[in-house]
Amino acid sequence: MENYIEKLTAEQKQEVKRQLEIYRNGAQEILPVAELKNKIAKSIFLNKPLKIKLGLDPSAPDVHIGHTVVLNKLKQFQENGHIIQLIIGDFTGKIGDPTGKSAARKQLTAEEVKHNAKTYFEQFSKVLDMEKVDLHYNSKWLADLNLEDVIRLSASITVARLLERNDFSERLSAGKPISLHEFFYPLMQGYDSVVLESDIELGGNDQHFNVLMGRHLQEHFEKEKQVVMLLPLLEGLDGKEKMSKSKNNYIGVDEDPNHMYGKTMSIPDELTAKYFNLVTDLPVSEKERMAEQIESGSFHPRDAKMLLGKTIVRMYHGAEAAEKAEQHFKTIFQKGAMPEDIPEIAWSGADEVPIIDLIAELGLLSSKTEARKMIANSGIRINGEKVNDVKLTVEITDGLVLQAGKRNFVKLKRSPQT
Amino acid sequence: MENYIEKLTAEQKQEVKRQLEIYRNGAQEILPVAELKNKIAKSIFLNKPLKIKLGLDPSAPDVHIGHTVVLNKLKQFQENGHIIQLIIGDFTGKIGDPTGKSAARKQLTAEEVKHNAKTYFEQFSKVLDMEKVDLHYNSKWLADLNLEDVIRLSASITVARLLERNDFSERLSAGKPISLHEFFYPLMQGYDSVVLESDIELGGNDQHFNVLMGRHLQEHFEKEKQVVMLLPLLEGLDGKEKMSKSKNNYIGVDEDPNHMYGKTMSIPDELTAKYFNLVTDLPVSEKERMAEQIESGSFHPRDAKMLLGKTIVRMYHGAEAAEKAEQHFKTIFQKGAMPEDIPEIAWSGADEVPIIDLIAELGLLSSKTEARKMIANSGIRINGEKVNDVKLTVEITDGLVLQAGKRNFVKLKRSPQT
Structure with a gap:
């Protein structure tokens, strides 16, 4: 890639600096920074936006603010006139886990993929201007690859290189099986960058290897190499683990x-x-x-x-x-008062319910064990009164307010028993 | 697979024993023998021939008697009414080596593949009844595989298993690169067995891993598993290395x-x-x-x-x-006499030629160094006379007999200078 920085006016150089400062802020790793700078310069010199890529797993469409670390970075690029490429990994989504061992990678139908993608966009639209986003489904090009293409693609990478990926090397040395097809996921992700000629790919800090693969394959296919930008993973509410839905330590962008x-x-x-x-x-x-x-x-x-x-x-x-x-x-x-707008839940169950069962059925806490703990810690109130007895039987009345902890309130609305 | 042996008459059991003895003779390894026995029994019980597979590399069609170790074994099966499946690996032949690093795996055109296959058959016909052979080009099914098929195929095998192959593990531990696409060759060979529902696959002793792959993949695709039969590698004329054309220690089946x-x-x-x-x-x-x-x-x-x-x-x-x-x-x-039927070579070169050049140009020995050595060892004769001077200039006459070593004679036939 030629040096575009030296072609710019002083004012334009100032603009490169301004943008670079914004993009660097909060990024954990940029590989390499000099190329990012030159790409920004190129886009200014040629008056041509950069293509900023983000790949999405279509199986987990619930967006929480952990995801917005990347989205906010994309927004910065978008605000500076660059093009955001969102890639829905529908190809792998439709295959699922061919070994059938991973529950997480269940096979999705075309409808599920579409539905999940739509859910993504609704949520992403809270951060990005979705009208300007360049949207792709990678089955469009991956489904057409045949064995010969796959072999040529595979010839560009060594087994040793793939085994450098942390989880692969750990599993291999621990004697845990790695199915050969797993080697394809980074290759496919990388190939997306080849097809879309992405300039920059964003990813979480755990995507280091996969995102670099795009850069590697672009070089193999004699394209301009993408810059890799890794963003830190956000700890969840517990302050320890990465924010995720399964850990229940998240703030959803859809929450009230x-x-x-x-x-x-x-x-x-x-x-x-x-x-x-x-x-x-x-x-x-x-x-x-x-x-x-x-x-x-x-x-x-x-x-x-x-x-x-x-x-x-x-x-x-x-x-x-x-x-x-x-x-x-x-x-x-x-x-310390009760809020005004407590959510109402219709109750069509029995008239008398053990407190533990009531809490569990209303989904106020995640388990009966939790419910017992919270009663022991004086955290459960009925109509403002602390519950001290785990064996209490509650007489259901219309408008009964149940409170778990400081913030969790529900009001029961009596409806006919079913 | 059910037990067919117990369904047979005493006479039929005798026939199983007879065939088994023939097939076992000279085989280095049969995996597993019990299945081979049962397959023979099945073929007798159902009066249905077994399918015996041999895969062929279309890039090296020169057949020498080292190859006939396998061919003779195939012939035994053929003589007992079984069907020989010859698979021309044209798919990989047409791809060649996508990394461009291996001179041995050059990319072949469709014409070259056809031509090489024809050469194989002409030579094989000296051992096998080619009319009865079942012939296949594996591009027929491999070319149609798409990325999804490849992923499903790859999901059946672990990376650790592939790394068990001797040359892979050695290269990995020696830090020598293994391109990912190399992992596909055994898989493709194995997939051929799935498609052709082979009962037995033959291979040289160095094909252990690749031939077992067919068995593995057949199981994965819920087919009856093939029996693996490995034959010893034949040492060449030097008595040390495996017979091969490149080592020039071979007897070609086409030689006079x-x-x-x-x-x-x-x-x-x-x-x-x-x-x-x-x-x-x-x-x-x-x-x-x-x-x-x-x-x-x-x-x-x-x-x-x-x-x-x-x-x-x-x-x-x-x-x-x-x-x-x-x-x-x-x-x-x-x-110790001169033979009667010395091959004639037309000579249209100079009238006077240095002995070393003459030997080299006639291709009597493989190099000038060899020629010098043989003169030093008194191994070169002209018209029966030993040549002692490496600098001798030979005057070419029509009918001149040049002899290298004990068996190598040529007679020059003077033709007009070009």
Whole structure:
């Protein structure tokens, strides 16, 4: 690739610098930075947007703010006029796990893929301007590859190189089986970049190997190589594990304002600055200022977190909802009162129910064990009264308010028994 | 597979035993023998021939008697009414080596494949009844596989299993690259067995892994598994390395009777019994008797080898030619005279030629270095006269006889200079 930086005017060079600063912020790794800089210069010199790629697994369409780390980065590129390429990995989705061993990789029908993709877009539209997004289903080109194509593709990569991928090498040395077909997933992901001539591919920090594969294959097919940009993985509400639905430590972008705000308030203080940086749309300078103030202690941890919660709600539900969510939080948690807008659940069960069963059936907590624990910790209230007896039988009345912990309220609406 | 042996009459059981004995003779490994026995029983019970598979590399069609070890085994099956499946690996032949690193695996055109296959058949027809052979080109089914098929196929095998193949594990541990596409060759060979529902696959002893792959894949595709039969590799004339054209230690099945006979006489004595066993069509009892007599010394090594030479010539050129070749050998080597039927070569070069250049141009020896060595060892004669001077300039005359070593004669026929 020629050097485009030297072709630019001083003003244009300033623009390269400005963009580069934005993109670098929060990125864990950029391989290589010099190429990213030159690509930005090229796009300015030729007045041609860059193609920024993100691959999506069609089997898990629930978007939480952990995903928005990448989405926010895409948004920065989009705001600077570049083109976002979203690739739905429908080809692998339709195959599923041919060994039948992985429950996670279940085979999806064409309808399920479409449905999941639609769910993605609805949620992504909260961050990106989806009208401007370049959307692809990779079965379009992968389904047409024949054995000869596959062999030529495979000839570009060595077995030793594939075994360098962390989980492969670990499994091989632990004597755990790696099916040969697993070697194809990074190759397919990489081949997508060849077909789409992507300039930059984004991925989570655990996608290091797969994203580099695109760069490798583009070189093999004599295309301009993509720059690899890896973003940090966001810890979930527990502050320990990566945010994920299965760990139940997430904030969904579809959640209502009060839950979103309340969940944000539950993250450990030391993650506040990181969340500001990775999941909010504040300007870089603002994020940096915030981080400094939190670090120095001039910004009270709880106030910082309240601003974070308000910012997140504002991003997904607008300023008014953010204001209300803050009020709601203050009302309940700061004044200890019951909120005004408790969700109602229709109850068509028995008239008298053991408290543990009631909590479980309403799905207020994830298990009966949890319910027992919370009663022991005085965390369950009925109409504001603490429940102390795990064996309590509750007499169901219309409008009964059940509360688990500080934020979790439901109001029962009596409906005829079924 | 059900037990067919127990369904047979005593006479039929005897027939199973008879065939089994023939097939086992000379085979280095049969996996598993019990299944082979049951397959023979099945073919007798159902009066249905077995399918015996041999895969062929279309890039190296020169057949030498090293190859006939396998061909003779196929012939035994054919003589007992079973069907021989010859598979021309044209699919891989047409791809060649996609990395371009292996000179051996050059890309063949469709015409070259056809031509090479034809050459195979002409040569194979000296051993097998080609009218009865079931012939296949594997591109017929392999070219139609798409990426999804490949992934499903790959899911049946683990990387660890593939790395068990000797050369793969050695290369991996030596840090030598294995291209991913190389993993496909055994899979493709195995898939051929799935498509053709082969009962038995034959291969050289170095094909252990690849031939077992057919068995593995048939199981994966819920077909009856093939039995694997591995045959020993034949040492070449040097008695050390595997017979091969590149080592120039071979006897081609297309060679003329005198060369065939003479080359046979040059093998080390201790290989005579092995050659009898592996490359001749004598009955098992005869082979065993011969081996005992050679072992005990009651059969003189030279006489045994002469019988071997005569047998081999008889197999490829008929009884009369065998008789003549023996006479020819006796005339030259036992009486020291010049043979009667020296091949003529037209000479249209210079009138005076340095001896070294002459030998090289006639292709009498493989290099000038060889020519110099042989002169030093008094192995070169012109018209029966030893040549002692490596710098000798030879005056070309019509009918000049040039001799290299004991058996290598050419007669020059002067033709106009070009």
